[in-house]
Amino acid sequence: MKSEELFQLINFCKTIQKEGTDPFDLNVKRYLETLKEYLKKWKSFDDLLIDAEAISELAKIIELQGKWIRDRSASFYIDPVLMELKLKMLEPAQLANAFFESWHPIISMDRITSKRLKEGLDYWNALLPFSERKEEFPPPSTLETAFDIEDLIDLNILSRTEFEDAIKEVSKELEERGRIEYHAFIYEDEFEDSVKKAYLTSYLVSEGKAQLDVNPLEEEVFISPSNANEEANTGDVKSIPISLSYEDWMRWKRKQKKN
Amino acid sequence: MEEETEEELRTRTEKKVKKAAQLLFFRRHRVPGVKGWELKKALGDNYMEVIGVLNAALDKFGMEVKRISEEGEEKGESGEKTERDRFMIVLKNHLIEKASGARIDDVAMLSATLAYIISKQGKAPRKAVEDFLSAKFPKHRVFFALDRYIKQGYLGEDDKVLHIGWRTRAEVDRKTLLDLILAA
Numbered sequence: 001m002k003s004e005e006l007f008q009l010i011n012f013c014k015t016i017q018k019e020g021t022d023p024f025d026l027n028v029k030r031y032l033e034t035l036k037e038y039l040k041k042w043k044s045f046d047d048l049l050i051d052a053e054a055i056s057e058l059a060k061i062i063e064l065q066g067k068w069i070r071d072r073s074a075s076f077y078i079d080p081v082l083m084e085l086k087l088k089m090l091e092p093a094q095l096a097n098a099f100f101e102s103w104h105p106i107i108s109m110d111r112i113t114s115k116r117l118k119e120g121l122d123y124w125n126a127l128l129p130f131s132e133r134k135e136e137f138p139p140p141s142t143l144e145t146a147f148d149i150e151d152l153i154d155l156n157i158l159s160r161t162e163f164e165d166a167i168k169e170v171s172k173e174l175e176e177r178g179r180i181e182y183h184a185f186i187y188e189d190e191f192e193d194s195v196k197k198a199y200l201t202s203y204l205v206s207e208g209k210a211q212l213d214v215n216p217l218e219e220e221v222f223i224s225p226s227n228a229n230e231e232a233n234t235g236d237v238k239s240i241p242i243s244l245s246y247e248d249w250m251r252w253k254r255k256q257k258k259n
Numbered sequence: 260m261e262e263e264t265e266e267e268l269r270t271r272t273e274k275k276v277k278k279a280a281q282l283l284f285f286r287r288h289r290v291p292g293v294k295g296w297e298l299k300k301a302l303g304d305n306y307m308e309v310i311g312v313l314n315a316a317l318d319k320f321g322m323e324v325k326r327i328s329e330e331g332e333e334k335g336e337s338g339e340k341t342e343r344d345r346f347m348i349v350l351k352n353h354l355i356e357k358a359s360g361a362r363i364d365d366v367a368m369l370s371a372t373l374a375y376i377i378s379k380q381g382k383a384p385r386k387a388v389e390d391f392l393s394a395k396f397p398k399h400r401v402f403f404a405l406d407r408y409i410k411q412g413y414l415g416e417d418d419k420v421l422h423i424g425w426r427t428r429a430e431v432d433r434k435t436l437l438d439l440i441l442a443a
Contacts, residue, residue: 095368104325104432106426106429
């Protein structure tokens with residue numbers, strides 16, 4: 001057994017503890033025998049430390065195995081698959097009723113007492129005027145703008161390649177669909193995906209790869225791919241706010257279902 | 260030293276029971292209830308006996324003092340490490356029809372989440388719970404609901420894994436919940 005294998009064993013133990021998977025997936029007895037066998041071969045202090053950590057993690061797994069058996073033998077052990085199936089079948093009202101019937105709420109009240117009021121008053125009297133305490137409230141480090149794509153990349157929330165691929169995909173779709181009503185273009189089956197698409201589309205517009213055509217009287221907004229021959233940027237830059245609400249998306253979705 | 264008369268003893272006990280009731284009914288911290296050491300400080304070494312008397316009085320009103328260990332396990336009136344345990348008053352029976360202003364679908368989501376997590380030995384990855392609830396509720400509502408349950412103490416979260424929170428252990432009869440769901 002090499003030290004890498006020890007690390008693997010430690011990681012496996014940690015995964016079981018973290019994710020709550022079956023602790024009997026790990027053959028503790030076999031690992032303990034192997035560790036015992038190799039104990040004499042460890043030379044460095046670091047090897048011994050890793051060996052000790054492996055023993056410690058195995059001990060935690062044994063503890064989990066004990067708990068696992070206790071839980072399974074407890075009267076409320078239910079097969080998770082059966083429970084999941086049952087939960088999917090029940091109506092919200094039935095689930096809520098089951099909760100209410102097994103619920104014994106804590107009885108706890110908040111009440112202000114005269115003693116506490118007096119303490120509050122003393123605090124107020126001892127408090128310096130706000131003008132003298134401004135250093136206690138430094139102005140927040142405000143962002144000039146919202147997070148832009150560079151910030152998201154710096155924060156490792158998004159990779160540049162991932163973002164560029166997504167932009168290309170939206171751009172390609174717009175080219176295929178041609179001029180189209182804005183919301184009809186960005187709405188997807190999931191609201192979350194619609195928001196993502198709206199964000200990516202705004203990027204296309206800012207980059208001059210798509211253009212918006214707003215009809216204020218009809219309250220319609222159309223989007224179309226920019227003509228390559230057109231001048232990309234005339235210097236006349238303006239922001240166009242377009243609302244994207246969950247309710248509107250739901251209405252669209254219902255309409256789609258009817259059609 | 261003069262021996263305490265029966266009358267004096269009764270008066271002293273009544274005072275202690277009243278004090279215990281006030282400590283337990285009125286919230287002193289963010290989390291309801293009081294720790295064993297706080298009761299000991301306020302009521303003396305025999306605070307468990309005082310709690311016993313209070314429990315007998317509360318029983319008439321369908322309430323009881325519940326004791327929860329730091330690890331969240333429910334305990335009776337005896338046991339070790341009492342001073343670190345949290346004591347709180349709960350409704351003994353579910354006699355009242357409504358004791359919450361929560362929306363029915365929020366309660367349904369909580370009920371399903373608890374049953375799901377209990378059936379998975381008390382913890383489950385948050386993503387798995389979100390996916391499970393999303394089958395019936397919009398994702399954005401699921402996210403907010405889970406965060407709210409965590410804030411309320413019904414759930415706990417460690418490293419994107421959800422587990423049963425202290426409040427569920429105190430308030431919810433888990434066996435009854437599972438039985439009712441399976442029988443529905």
